[in-house]
Amino acid sequence: MKPYFIGVAGPSCAGKSYLANHLAEKLDAALFHLDSYYRELNHLSLVQRAHYNFDSPDALDSDLLLQQVRQLYNGETIARPVYDFTTHSRTGEILELAPKPFVIVEGLFALHWETLRKTLGTKVFVDLGEETCLERRIERDIRERGRTREGVLEQYQTTVAPMARQFVYPTRLHADIVVTGDDDIFREVDAVLRHVERGSAMNAGL
Numbered sequence: 001m002k003p004y005f006i007g008v009a010g011p012s013c014a015g016k017s018y019l020a021n022h023l024a025e026k027l028d029a030a031l032f033h034l035d036s037y038y039r040e041l042n043h044l045s046l047v048q049r050a051h052y053n054f055d056s057p058d059a060l061d062s063d064l065l066l067q068q069v070r071q072l073y074n075g076e077t078i079a080r081p082v083y084d085f086t087t088h089s090r091t092g093e094i095l096e097l098a099p100k101p102f103v104i105v106e107g108l109f110a111l112h113w114e115t116l117r118k119t120l121g122t123k124v125f126v127d128l129g130e131e132t133c134l135e136r137r138i139e140r141d142i143r144e145r146g147r148t149r150e151g152v153l154e155q156y157q158t159t160v161a162p163m164a165r166q167f168v169y170p171t172r173l174h175a176d177i178v179v180t181g182d183d184d185i186f187r188e189v190d191a192v193l194r195h196v197e198r199g200s201a202m203n204a205g206l
Contacts, residue, residue: 002073003030003103004200005119006192009110009171010126011164012055013136015181019126020106022189027102027196032072034107037065038083040090049088050151055163057109066115072099073119085145102196108164111171121199124192125175128182130161 006029008020017033024031037060041049053059068078082093105116111123134156141147172178177195179188 001101003075003099003101004121004196005069005073006102006104006122006124006196007110007117007120008104008106008124008126009108009112009168009175010181011128011130011133011168012108012160013133013140014126014128016106016108016110016126018185019124019179019181019188019192020104022185023192024104026189026193027104028100029102029104030072030097030100032069032080032097032103032105034060034065034105034109035085036080036083037061038088038090042089046087052088053159053163054088055108055159055167057112057167060109062113066113069105069116069119072097072103075099102200108168109171111174112167117174122192122195123174123176125172125178126181127172127178128180130164132182134161 006023008016008023010016020031023029038054039059039061041052044052064081068080071078077096077098079094080097082091082095083089084091105120111117111120111125117123134153137156137160138149138152141152142149177191179191
């Protein structure tokens with residue numbers, strides 16, 4: 001039987017990873033993070049990388065990520081790249097990811113590509129207002145990615161918010177379930193699991 005795929009999309013810092021991690025724990029699922037598939041930028045200087053538009057779907061190596069989704073769907077183990085957000089480049093390291101009965105695809109554009117959407121049995125959009133997302137983004141990028149508050153604000157206003165309005169929020173229309181990223185996590189997980197239970201039963205022909 002093919003793995004059952006769950007897509008978790010939404011704007012930056014809405015709570016996608018938090019939800020995906022809780023779902024993975026409940027389902028013992030494999031986690032497929034789209035953030036691993038940003039394009040290699042070693043040909044650019046650090047200054048140029050810092051001003052690159054990471055918030056467009058074109059920033060991701062969609063050919064590779066869609067290929068590896070197909071491989072997982074067909075029961076194959078993949079060798080996924082590892083991305084370093086402090087240097088805006090791939091580390092050169094490769095991590096193996098084996099398919100499991102459930103696979104969670106998580107990232108800004110998890111509902112963007114039609115080819116990817118067709119593999120998803122359950123499509124989830126994590127919705128949250130821009131103001132709260134920005135507050136979370138500032139805290140995360142300063143803590144985890146060595147950024148300054150001014151740099152985070154500039155990036156958010158220049159690319160993050162405009163690209164989310166153009167490419168991320170519209171994919172909400174494709175979702176089977178919409179949850180709010182500041183709601184009770186256990187309520188969100190239960191809502192998704194109810195849909196997964198129905199979908200996986202149909203997938204199994206029950």
